[in-house]
Amino acid sequence: GEDVEQSLFLSVREGDSSVINCTYTDSSSTYLYWYKQEPGAGLQLLTYIFSNMDMKQDQRLTVLLNKKDKHLSLRIADTQTGDSAIYFCAETLKGGTGKLIFGQGTTLQVKP
Amino acid sequence: NAGVMQNPRHLVRRRGQEARLRCSPMKGHSHVYWYRQLPEEGLKFMVYLQKENIIDESGMPKERFSAEFPKEGPSILRIQQVVRGDSAAYFCASSPQDGGVEAFFGQGTRLTVV
Numbered sequence: 001g002e003d004v005e006q007s008l009f010l011s012v013r014e015g016d017s018s019v020i021n022c023t024y025t026d027s028s029s030t031y032l033y034w035y036k037q038e039p040g041a042g043l044q045l046l047t048y049i050f051s052n053m054d055m056k057q058d059q060r061l062t063v064l065l066n067k068k069d070k071h072l073s074l075r076i077a078d079t080q081t082g083d084s085a086i087y088f089c090a091e092t093l094k095g096g097t098g099k100l101i102f103g104q105g106t107t108l109q110v111k112p
Numbered sequence: 113n114a115g116v117m118q119n120p121r122h123l124v125r126r127r128g129q130e131a132r133l134r135c136s137p138m139k140g141h142s143h144v145y146w147y148r149q150l151p152e153e154g155l156k157f158m159v160y161l162q163k164e165n166i167i168d169e170s171g172m173p174k175e176r177f178s179a180e181f182p183k184e185g186p187s188i189l190r191i192q193q194v195v196r197g198d199s200a201a202y203f204c205a206s207s208p209q210d211g212g213v214e215a216f217f218g219q220g221t222r223l224t225v226v
Contacts, residue, residue, distance in 0.1 A: 043217040102154040
């Protein structure tokens with residue numbers, strides 16, 4: 001079935017690295033995404049990775065994909081207070097209509 | 113190039129009334145997705161539309177909910193006879209092609225049923 005799971009909460013200190021984890025069940029994922037949602041706002045696409053890639057780096061963001069374990073992670077280097085938000089992992093499926101299947105979101109709290 | 117525009121941003125309806133939520137996709141985008149976010153939860157897919165066609169409505173409740181994307185004008189998500197459980201944030205996303213890699217989200221409409 002289609003299921004995406006995330007831990008609900010992560011707290012880090014400013015300047016530390018944050019690692020947000022996600023697991024998914026469907027092996028026919030095509031793309032995996034990370035979205036950021038600030039309070040009262042819409043979703044901002046941070047980055048995405050094609051399912052045949054292992055890693056993608058974009059400035060402070062590093063995405064790691066372990067297809068064997070169906071595990072996706074987002075690492076934020078030098079975390080800032082402005083990174084405090086809810087982070088959603090999502091996938092699209094092969095042969096699908098492009099709809100996104102979301103995890104329940106991880107709240108990242110960055111302490112000064 | 114304006115982003116995805118949703119209106120209203122906030123909508124309050126009494127139980128039994130109708131709610132109409134509007135979504136104007138990004139310029140050049142002909143594919144629209146609607147998602148619902150219940151409090152403290154992730155987003156759940158509701159419906160996928162192209163101009164004048166409903167492509168996938170597998171996430172739509174069977175009753176009271178309908179969606180359209182006419183040839184001219186915005187996409188509309190309509191909820192008839194609203195109940196308290198319909199209170200949620202409703203997000204629209206648009207993409208330029210079927211299975212497009214990036215979907216761009218609007219700011220959402222926050223519906224409160226009193």
